[in-house]
Amino acid sequence: MSALIEFQGFNKFFGEQQVLEQIDLQVQAGEVVVILGPSGCGKSTLLRCLNGLEQAHSGSLRLDGKELLAPGTDWRQVRQRVGMVFQSYHLFGHMSVLDNLLLGPLKVQKRERGEAQAQAEALLARVGLLDKRDVFPRQLSGGQQQRIAIVRSLCMNPEVMLFxxxxxxxxxxxxxxxxxxxxxxxxxxMTLLIVTHEMAFARAVADRIVFMEAGRILEQNPPERFFTQPQSARAQQFLEKFSFVESLPKTLHKELS
Amino acid sequence: MASTGFELLQVSLPQLAAGALQTLSISALGIFFATVGGVLYGVLANLGKRPVNIALQVYLELFRAIPVLVWLYLVFFGLPIFFGLSIPSFWCAVLVLGLWGASEVGEVVRGALRSLPRGQREAGLSIGLSGWQLYGYVLLPQALKRMTPPTINLYTRIIKTSSLAVLIGVVEVIKAGQQIIERTYESVLIYGALLLFFFFVCYPLSAASRVLERRWAHT
Known part of the structure; x- marks a missing residue:
């Protein structure tokens, strides 16, 4: 089975600085891949390249076997298949929740309003926010805004979601x-590529963990293996920092009692 | 005196009205072109293309550094000399006011667009919007709120500056008033009428700007 997403010898520079170096990564349809790594290691950039928000410099990136780095790629088409959700939600502040959700389906996909709205409402109900259909983003909490942002992407019926x-x-x-x-x-x-610092979540949800540092992929393993026996020294250090944070309350508790 | 003044106003009213119509037409057209051109300028300036930015910068500085009056003379007297192109004085005034206004509105639009969070653009792109759709549905509507007060302020400046058109021979409202004064020597009365005219054209604009600003403060 050929991979749905395939990075091969993929490079990306910001000016002189190389932020992604010889990335080889294959994601099968239906797979959940969580990308971990210290800040600035290039994991967000990797996702953004897949959505065409950053321009790649060399190598190959295929979606469903089709080369995306070839000139003439219709990124608008790609973006409809690859949804993206951002750290700061980025809902459109001048539109109601429903209008946020329908902008893509109506204007980009030219779908019929009744059908698109029915889907949007069903998805809103699923994330428990149907009652917020007509409010504006600023009236919502961060968590609510982020759930709406996810629904906004889902309304495009993407095959892949980037978080x-x-x-x-x-x-x-x-x-x-x-x-x-x-x-x-x-x-x-659904095929998911997730960049997160929520370790417990990564462990629970991932089919595979990809660990990156300084623009390179250092290891790729199933979550149990990655979290119990990390292969690289850098991954071990990285995980130690998180386990230190997790153990902190207990330690404090002991000292206090 | 008061009654003769009133009679005089009545008699001169058609002449003043004709001038006022010229002033309003030039201003309205100037404002229209300033707005359309300004939005275009603002969007172009936000594309981040270096040659485009240099061209816009040159255009902006030319209209900032050179008085509108000089532009009027340049276009009215210069175009026929250098390019054999003769434009009626009315359209010269519209052209100069439009170009000058567009550079000013353009800077406002550019700033308003730049002040939007970058994520708005990326979120719009990520759902597959085209460039036009991105600006039309996402960026410009949000920039509108920020650009309205300074733009309306500029509109009132365009209206007042339109009186310079008299210097290339347009009989706008002030010239019409002066012609009446030359005939009647009633300068206080006529200039008083002109004062009221400009006030009642410009004040509603500033008032509208304040109302919009207050209304949008909550959204």
Whole structure:
């Protein structure tokens, strides 16, 4: 079976600095891939290249076997197949929730309003926000805005969804409601590429963990293997930092008692 | 005196009205071209293409550094001399006011677009919007709120500046008033009428700007 997404010898520069170096990554349809790594390692850039928000410099990137780095790629088509959700939601502030959701389906896909609206409302109901259909984004909490942003992408009926640190800007109590939505998509068999710092979530939801550092992929393994026996020294250090943070409350608790 | 003044106004009213119509026509057309050109300028300036930005910068500085009056003379007297192109004085005034206004509105639009979070553009692109759709549905509507007060301010400046057209022979409202004064020596009365005319054209615009600003403050 050929991969749905295939990076091969993929390079990307910001000016002189190489931010992605010889990336080889294959994602099968229905797979959930979580990309981990320290800040600035290029994981967000990798997602953005797949959506055409960043321009790649060399190598190959295929979607469904079709080369995207060839001139003449219709990125508008690609973006309809590859949805993206951002850290800061980026809902359109001057539009109601429903108008946010319908802009793509009506203007880009030229779909019929009744049908598109029915789908949007069904998806809103699914994320528990149907009652917010007519409000404006600023009236919603961060967690609610992010769930709407996910629905906005889903309304385009994409085959792949990219999640770029979508809980990083949220208060802790809102993280769960967003992660639950993503978990639901994973269970349904949607192809997902997720960049996150939520380790427990990564472990629970991923079919495969991709660990990156300084623009390179250092290892790719199933989550259990990655979290229990990381192969590279850098991954071990990275995980130690997180386990330190997790153990912190207990330590403090001991000291206090 | 008061009654003769009133009679005088009545008699001169058609002449003043004809002048006022010229002023309003030049202003309205100037504002129209300033707005259309300004939005185009603002969008072009936001594309981040270096040659485009240099061209816009040159255009902007030419209209900032050279007085509108000099532009009027340049277009009215210069075009026939250098290009054999003779444009009626009315359209010269519209052209110069439109170009000058477009450079000013353009800077406002550019700034308003730039002040939007970058994520708005990326979110729009990520659902497959084309460039036109991105500006039409996402960016310009949100920039509108920020650009309205300074743009309306500029509209009132265009209306007031349109009186310079008299210097290339357009009989606009001030010239019409002066012609009446030459005949009647009633300068206080006529200039008073002109004062009221400009006030009642420009004030509603500023008032509308304030109302819009207040209304949009909540959205």
């Amino acid at each position: 770029d640190e979508v809980t990083a800007a949220l208060d802790p109590e809102m993280v769960k409601e967003v992660l639950q939505v993503i978990q639901g998509l994973a269970r349904e068999g």
